Amino acid sequence: MDTGKVTALTLLDLFAAFDTIDYSILDRLSDWYGISGTALTWIRSFLIYRFQSIKISKCFSKAVPLFCCVPQGSILGPLLFTLYTTPQSSLIRSHKLDHHLYLDDTQVYISLSTADTDLSLKELVDCLGDISDWKTNIKLRLNANKTANLIISSLRTSLVIA
Numbered sequence: 001m002d003t004g005k006v007t008a009l010t011l012l013d014l015f016a017a018f019d020t021i022d023y024s025i026l027d028r029l030s031d032w033y034g035i036s037g038t039a040l041t042w043i044r045s046f047l048i049y050r051f052q053s054i055k056i057s058k059c060f061s062k063a064v065p066l067f068c069c070v071p072q073g074s075i076l077g078p079l080l081f082t083l084y085t086t087p088q089s090s091l092i093r094s095h096k097l098d099h100h101l102y103l104d105d106t107q108v109y110i111s112l113s114t115a116d117t118d119l120s121l122k123e124l125v126d127c128l129g130d131i132s133d134w135k136t137n138i139k140l141r142l143n144a145n146k147t148a149n150l151i152i153s154s155l156r157t158s159l160v161i162a
Helices: 025-031 037-048 076-085 087-094 114-137
Strands: 006-012 098-102 105-112 148-152
Touching (some): 006 114, 025 037, 025 076, 037 076, 087 098, 105 114
Antiparallel strands (some): 006 105
16 A cells, blocks of 8 residues: 555355365375375274264254265364365466465455556456366355455555446
8 A cells, every 4th residue: 555556355255164175185185295094094084984963852863974074173174174275375376366365264365556457356356266166166165145355545545446
């Protein structure tokens, strides 16, 4: 802002992020991070051999196996989610945009001068489209109702977006 630029910021939100993590994360743990042997077997048993049932009063439904999700409330859950979504940083950097990630919260932003508004906003929109496609491919779903776009500027900088 001190240099007369404004920042376009998009805050992305996901539907039930931890509940939709695909167990292909196990391949990423091995391929990307080199986790193998006993450690990978332990993580596999933590994720895969889980069941879910519903309780109403004193009655339980039949237990069914889970095919996705990272247990919330565990120490390992947030770490596995972060490892699962790490490639998102490379995708955003490929668009030469700045970002911050914290678990299922993604902030993508670009600082721009009023002279290059159209080009810079197009870069942001293109990146957001690629993020949406990538998240869909790994079975995560953006929540458009909770996604927000902000333009941040000083009082002396005016920006008109057509």
